[in-house]
Amino acid sequence: MMAKELMVRVGYGHIACKIWGDSTKATHKFIAVHGWLDNAGSFDPLMPYFLNKERCVVCIDLPGHGLSSHLPSGIPYSKAIDVQAMRSVIRHLDWQQYHLLGHSMGAVKSQIYALSWPREIISVLNLDAVMMPHEHAAPRQNAFEAFGSQLDRFLKFRDNYSGTEREHTWEELASRWLNAVPDLGLDNFTILMERGSTKLGNGKYIFNRDAALHNVIGSLLTSRTREIFKDIQTLSHVPQLHIVSSNFGSLKKDQPKLEETMFLFLKELAKHYPNKMEVVKYGGPHHLHMSFPRDIANIVNRFLLHVAPNSSL
Template structure:
């Protein structure tokens, strides 16, 4: 079941309700979307993606480029401790002429880790995102992102408001919230925890794919299915050199300290007020909130006033519904990116 909530464009224009058959949806003035039903709907099950390596000063950022290379792709970013494989199930349901570059964020998947001693902070990751966009020379970009990736796209859309066409957040839309009081009271403890983590934490011993998949399933509070965990492990793990049949985790252990990714609500509202692109939030009914729901709704209301378009959807599934049950979101994603599929 998919629920479409009332959404308002800039200027107060009301958007129509979403249904599984495409409806022409007014955006602004006389601008309208195309009907996607007439476009190429060939799926990607049998097609191969192309591996991409983008040079950065500390190594490279890896990615998977799905679809044609002769047109600019939609840029996809995964969630915390996931990787570029997060979008594989969804891409296998998308038309073959839809172009998407799914990234491994630094420290994830096949991407290089940051230099030793550097903590993972959202500023560094957004700088990395800027490097990628400049590397390709793209003047404007569109985002399809999940969780942590959505938070980066949200900030990027606010600080480069003229350089983003569309922002699609899967479950999460805005950065995670933290009060100024909490930061002042607990900041020192978290910094010490970070240093201790780097000095003492080791990844679990090498084990079987099934063991790691079950651990990730349980560790995510069953948000990630066991089958989806296997998909992520295909890219997020390495084959043991000394123990045939066993794998180990590639991820950067520094990612386990996430405190430095959170921002005060007032800051997030200011960022939202600067976003001008089309914004879409596909929220899972069994998804997650990292703030008061009233604060999340306030962000949506701000975006309705300032963004070119703001649409909010609710779909069945968990925080990882795009990975576990991509059929819950694929028709919405196809409609949003109708022009990019042409």
């Protein structure tokens, strides 16, 4: 089972994609969107258990990640930039109906995308993240002040960044990543680094991701208010699956119980989706689709069969 590469031209360069399956023959098409600082390779472990002859999965490297182009210096990354990249890929593919599969940050972007083009979406399959009202995600922080802090942090980075990536030995590369995400494991780190790093002539490595991604403008102010609850309900015709780990909060040192908050929010939201939304508290690490791909594929496949029982999904 081999994947193909696709480069979609955009104004600042290209969006790189990894395509599993034949998009011209597949009857069920999926756009897969990775998490923050990851890349399209994060879905590699899932494919042996998920892909079949009826499916095509296009895994996107979001801007500044993996093999995709970086934004011009001085332009901050944001949810809008990523959703624009997703739309550019889908317009290039000329797909009219498709599923969205997202992990972590990619799940949030998938939800925003589905709200923006709801008539094109067959289902939303989210792994360990959901777009929540600001008072749920960061109850001690005013949404507008958070936006201001993020923008100031980015401007400080812009003014001080040299533009030169630090070089690392392979061991240093792994140590730096796994110290931040210890539950990922060395094998999964190695998978991510196939697209996420470049080996230099001196034998050392640099990360491919844009250093500016550490200073993302994370809040779309209109989507971080209580109104998001009502907005998401407008997708009541679109089946949604949400799989929650037991370890998401450990990545947010200031919000150690975030996965429990997310689970309770999803259960409340599911009340408004009779027979359309399923919430599964799987447990395990945040990169659950990489660490337990067979289990996650089985959960997703069962959900898809429930959504379309007469299809070959």
